[in-house]
Amino acid sequence: xxxQRWDAIFVGAGITSLACAALLVKRDPSAxxxxxxxxxxxxGYASTFSRPRLEATFDCSLHKLSGxxxxxxxLRILRSLGLEAALGLVRPADYFCARRAEQTLVLPNDAAxxxxxxxxxxxxxxxxxxxxxxxxxxxxxxxxxxxxxQDGSFEPDMAxxxxxxxxxxxxxxxxxxxxxxxxxFLVELLAAPGIYVGGYPEDLxxxxxxxxxxxxxxxxxxxxTGSSQHLSNLLAQQVIDAGGQVLLxxxxxxxxxxxGGHVTGVRTRRGVFHADQVxxxxxxxxxxxxxxxxxxxxxxxxxxxxxxKPARSTTTVYLVTDVDPSTLGLPHTESMLFADDPSAAxxxxxxxxxxxxxxAASEHAYWQCSPMEVTNYRALDARGxxxxxxxxxxxxxxWPQRRTPAYREKKARAAATLVERLVRHAPALCGHxxxxxxxxxxxxxxxxxxxxxxxxxxxxxxxxKGHTFHNGFxxxxxxxxxxxxxxxxxxxxxxxxxxxxxxxxRVAARA
Numbered sequence: 126x127x128x129q130r131w132d133a134i135f136v137g138a139g140i141t142s143l144a145c146a147a148l149l150v151k152r153d154p155s156a157x158x159x160x161x162x163x164x165x166x167x168x169g170y171a172s173t174f175s176r177p178r179l180e181a182t183f184d185c186s187l188h189k190l191s192g193x194x195x196x197x198x199x200l201r202i203l204r205s206l207g208l209e210a211a212l213g214l215v216r217p218a219d220y221f222c223a224r225r226a227e228q229t230l231v232l233p234n235d236a237a238x239x240x241x242x243x244x245x246x247x248x249x250x251x252x253x254x255x256x257x258x259x260x261x262x263x264x265x266x267x268x269x270x271x272x273x274x275q276d277g278s279f280e281p282d283m284a285x286x287x288x289x290x291x292x293x294x295x296x297x298x299x300x301x302x303x304x305x306x307x308x309x310f311l312v313e314l315l316a317a318p319g320i321y322v323g324g325y326p327e328d329l330x331x332x333x334x335x336x337x338x339x340x341x342x343x344x345x346x347x348x349x350t351g352s353s354q355h356l357s358n359l360l361a362q363q364v365i366d367a368g369g370q371v372l373l374x375x376x377x378x379x380x381x382x383x384x385g386g387h388v389t390g391v392r393t394r395r396g397v398f399h400a401d402q403v404x405x406x407x408x409x410x411x412x413x414x415x416x417x418x419x420x421x422x423x424x425x426x427x428x429x430x431x432x433x434k435p436a437r438s439t440t441t442v443y444l445v446t447d448v449d450p451s452t453l454g455l456p457h458t459e460s461m462l463f464a465d466d467p468s469a470a471x472x473x474x475x476x477x478x479x480x481x482x483x484x485a486a487s488e489h490a491y492w493q494c495s496p497m498e499v500t501n502y503r504a505l506d507a508r509g510x511x512x513x514x515x516x517x518x519x520x521x522x523x524w525p526q527r528r529t530p531a532y533r534e535k536k537a538r539a540a541a542t543l544v545e546r547l548v549r550h551a552p553a554l555c556g557h558x559x560x561x562x563x564x565x566x567x568x569x570x571x572x573x574x575x576x577x578x579x580x581x582x583x584x585x586x587x588x589x590k591g592h593t594f595h596n597g598f599x600x601x602x603x604x605x606x607x608x609x610x611x612x613x614x615x616x617x618x619x620x621x622x623x624x625x626x627x628x629x630x631r632v633a634a635r636a
Contacts, residue, residue, distance in 0.1 A: 130399040131159040134391055136377045136416070137406035138162035139169030139573075140353075140615060141606040143360035145404065145622035147206055149629050150367035156629070158369035159398055160361070161391065163376035168357030169406070169573055170580045171615070176445070179560055181510035183443045184502060186580065187321060188353035189459070190214075191337075192616040194345030198272070199616040202623055208359055213350030215458075215505050220342060221498075222457040223314055224550045226465045230314075231457065236261065236342050243311065253305035257315060260301075261338045264289045268336030269344065272620045276627075293332045295587050298324075299471075301331030309467035313496065317461045318342075320498050320518060322613035323436030323581025325474060333585040340616055348458070348505045377416065380405070380603065385420035388602035404625075406606040409433065409594055410576040422599050433591030436581035436613060437518035438566035440492070442543045444513040445560040450501050454551035455513065458504050462497040462546055470494035477520075487523035492542045499547060515543045521566035521577045536563045582608025 133149070135142040138160040146158050166172045170186040192199035193214065203209050220232040220239060230246060232239050240258045244251050263285055273279030293301065298319060302312045316326035322337055349356045361371050372395070379392045380403055390399035405412050410430055413423050446453060464470035470490075476482060477490035495517050502512040525531040540561045548554050566578030573580070583592060595605045604625065608614075611621030 129159075129396075130157075132157045132400060133159075133402040133404060134398055134400040135160040135404045135406055135606075136380065136391060136412075137169065137607070138164075138167040138361070138371060138373070139406045139607055140171040140357060140360075141608070141611055141618040141622050142404060142406035143167060143171075143357055143364070144202075144619045145606055145625050146369065147360045147363040148202070148623055148626035150364055150369065151206060152626055153629060154367055156367070156369075158364055158367075159400070160364065160369070160371045161375055161377055161393060161398070162371075162373055163574075164572055165374050166354065166357075167361045167371060167373070168354055170569075171353035171357045173352045173354040176560065179445050179510060181443075181445045181512050181560070182352060182502075182508075183512060184352045184354070184500075184509075184514065185564070186353050187498065187500065187514075187516060188348060188356075188615070189321065189341070190347050190349065190615050191321075191340035192269075192344045193347040197340075197344040197616075198269070199619055200345070202619045206360075206363065208356075211359055212356060214347040215350055216345070216347045217458040219457060219459075220346075221317070221459040221461050223317070223461050223463065225310060225463040234342075234346070239342065243314070247306070247308055247311050250306045250308055250311055253307075254311075256305050257302065260293070261335050261343065264293060264332060265335035265337075265339030265343070268332065269339045271336075272624050275624070289332055293335075294330070296331040297327055297587060298329045298331050298334045299326035301334075302326065309471065310463065313463050313467045313470070317463075317496050317498075320461075320496060320516065322585065323438075323518065323579060324584055324586075325437070325495065325518060327471070327474060327478065328437065328584055328586060330585055330587045337614070340614070350506050352502075352506065352509065379418060380412075380416045380600075382418065382421055382600050385418070385422065385599070386601060388600050402602045402604065404604045404606050407574055408576045408579075408582075408607070409605055409609050411574045412605075415574075417600070426594055426598060429591060429594040431591070432588070433594055433609070434584045434586070435575075435577040435579035436584040436608075438521055438569055438578035439516050439564070439580060440519040440539050440543075440566065441564040442515040442540050443560075443562050443564070444515060444544065444547075444558060446511040446513065446554065446557045447559050448557055449511055450503050450513050450554075453553040453557055455499065455501050455554075456504070458501055460499040460501075460550075462499065462550060464494045464496075477523075482523070484523050487520065488538065488542070491517055491519045492539060493546065497543060497546055513547075515547060517543065519566055521570065524565055524567055527567050527571070532565075532567070536565060539563050539565070580608075581613040582611070585612060 270279040473490040569578035
């Protein structure tokens, strides 16, 4: 059995692990780090898979990066790692193209432009639109610089924080927007970027959502040429160049402890690897249920985790065309497709979210009535092929078990439904579609062990009670990473990774 000692071991080579490890070796170049992942590629959701016969590469994630202007947190971190030039950043001309029935709205890629466009389109809602963007620029900004608040580099207006805590924290996005505007389509439009963090307006906390809009619209957004996998590979290479190792195709079977009180390493089928610090980049529900021995007292942690609800999962259709999709009526990098009747869509989702909702009601709500995000990856990198990616938020609850006839039939229905929605807005696609395949909530759970297939981690609603599950964790030397603690999005991952790397101290050096 292999016996090796490392300064730290990362369980899971997802984007937060990669970012943290790269930032850590930048601060401490002699640190010996081991990253272990059961998948054959690094990155977790920030990865790709290919279909060579179609000359197509599919990105598993929505890889729009926020915080990419000169004052953005993510661009600052990427520059600190020396990665900006290598990423070949693509900055889209517009925020997204909104389509509903016969209507098309191309939203500019700046807050003032979006506010002006929406005010012109919904003049009777001018006051509410102005109030929303004031919330974004005030409370969204405060939320955006949360890590800087913690290290003292950003000093907020305390009156603003108190107001937000008293009046905005308990509202969902739907409730917050409904107090400002009364046009159902405008509510759906303003709430659409919730798909970036895995929540409908009925799910997400309004105060949290304001920072999401601020991050993407006010602090710039961009894509990585070569997909999210390129970013993941660059981070992994920095760790390897510093003397670290990335071990793929290897599942961690157990996190090892000394008497249940201090971590000593991990066990895999390839052997035991020793370290005094272990960083878990996996669903904490999965970790608590599968990675620790019976000598670890996890009752309190498991109790806290009951309040940590998964964000929505995704059903994704990967579509390959025989010509550039831009010539088929989809010239924009990103489009958002909305239901014709927003009020009926809200009612359908509310029904599907209730306990015991049937399969038909769930399919109707999630696939037909919810916003559908469409990314034209051909417009981002022609080398990846003529690829479109169709995404809707979904729930694993109405999906049957994998590898069953019912599951295969449901995947076919999902593909047909989502493609039909797209063709309604881009009829020129007919006759030009070469290939479709579907990733379901079960697909994502299979490759990442994420609870209910939630690639976004935890739902950030109106209560943050479950988000402190890791405080007072009973095993010293165990740390939790990933979207389950950092929050959804690449920027949250890198921000949390940066904060964690700053806290790095070798245990051996303290002894």
